Amino acid sequence: MKNFIPFLLSIFFISCQQKENKMDAVENKTDSTETSQPIVVEKNKEENKQIGDTIFLNSINEKDVFIAEGVLDSIHPRAYVKFKNEDLGELNAKIIPTTGKGNIRFNQIIFPDNTSDGPFGMDLKIPVKQKGNYILVIGHSQMADSPFWGEFRVEVSTISNKQ
Template sequence: MKKLSLILICILLFSCQKKENSTINNKENVTNRIDSITITREEKEQENKQIGDTIFMNFENKENLFIAESALDSINSKVYIKFKAEDSGELKAEIVAATGKGNIRFNQIILPDKTSDGPFGMDLKIPLKQKGNYILIIGHSLMAENPYYGKFKVQLNLKK
């Protein structure tokens, strides 16, 4: 009986030591994972990403341009670009299609007071007289044949 209790105590001690080591390793792994996830999130937050059919232009690059990539397909025939103008100024926008030229354009701009203007071409230059949230709608020209399907880039430059 004494031998059995001695063996059980030894097994118990060895098993407790393994748990402590594995707990320390698990804590280090979790900490490393949280750090890597935080860095990844911070990097991804610095990009203008498309969510559904809308691109939120929140981050400028070093040349003070808002740049984002998107695509038009048969399901999403329009893409909405949302951006905020803090001051009045001028907007210069450009669509760069992956295949060069295509049947793609700025269909409309919706101003903060909910009025709109358009259609435009692949380039847009317009004064921004109001402060607030603007929406650009990109899509096919309904007056032309062969709708554009594929990837493109959008560049916005807000000048004060």
């Protein structure tokens, strides 16, 4: 029995080493095939996607509105919508849950100078006095029962003061 445990441990470590070597070999093969072919980068029109708990708003539609879909779940109870605004005026945003209604709202807006305001409801209208990167924090209300879990759509637009 004393010799059996070291024997099992040595087999375990050897098998782990073999898996790592196989993974390295697979990565090397994919690297060599990728460099031999020309790389064609296609710009995807729908760039407003959620990655982890963050939604990056990069593309705007023909109506000058950022539209993205997101998900709140037990792993990501908040979604952070990040976008860059270059216009002064009024920021309009709204959350549309796929289920129709739910305990979901704009918890906070973080301005480019790192000041914040909130909470808000499912609709947000606020004057924009700064240019730069904004963050909208979406989540459920801590004061209400049954947190929202599911898919939603967020629409963000700015109305410029330019005449």
